[in-house]
Amino acid sequence: MTEQNASQPKPNSWQTKLAMRTYLYLAFHLNNYKDKLDEALLNLKAALANESEQTKEMLQIYLRKSMGEKVSATELSRAHQQFRDVFRGAGLGVLLFLPFSPITLPFIVKLGDKLGVNILPDSFREIIKPKQKN
Numbered sequence: 001m002t003e004q005n006a007s008q009p010k011p012n013s014w015q016t017k018l019a020m021r022t023y024l025y026l027a028f029h030l031n032n033y034k035d036k037l038d039e040a041l042l043n044l045k046a047a048l049a050n051e052s053e054q055t056k057e058m059l060q061i062y063l064r065k066s067m068g069e070k071v072s073a074t075e076l077s078r079a080h081q082q083f084r085d086v087f088r089g090a091g092l093g094v095l096l097f098l099p100f101s102p103i104t105l106p107f108i109v110k111l112g113d114k115l116g117v118n119i120l121p122d123s124f125r126e127i128i129k130p131k132q133k134n
Contacts, residue, residue, distance in 0.1 A: 043127045050123040051089065058082035085121035092119070 061079040065071045095105055112119035 047121075047123045047127050050126075051085070051121060054082045054123065055086060058086075081122070085123070088119065088121045092121075 058079040061071055061075050065076065065079075092105070095101060095108065098104065109119050118125070
């Protein structure tokens with residue numbers, strides 16, 4: 001028994017303390033990032049569901065208009081706004097396939113905000129704006 005203990009190297013105390021501190025730091029931060037990731041994914045799910053509902057409504061309005069039914073001006077303007085949002089989302093989808101998109105996409109969104117150009121669809125902007133105010 002003593003031969004086994006003697007053959008195993010004993011770690012220095014500073015190495016043990018460093019390993020414990022590193023483990024505790026990573027355990028705390030990874031758990032914190034997991035919570036943030038869960039929240040972000042739930043927000044994305046809500047935004048996509050909202051976008052889907054708005055797109056269905058847009059298609060119904062355009063279908064009614066094409067069949068000759070009476071469509072109010074407010075409904076038509078909502079449908080046109082949603083149509084623009086669909087193109088914004090398609091543009092963002094193309095940008096996601098470019099290299100370094102996790103870096104370039106937030107940069108493009110911030111640049112668009114500074115220039116006054118709406119890059120994000122309305123449903124995504126509604127989720128992001130309350131967080132930016134905090």
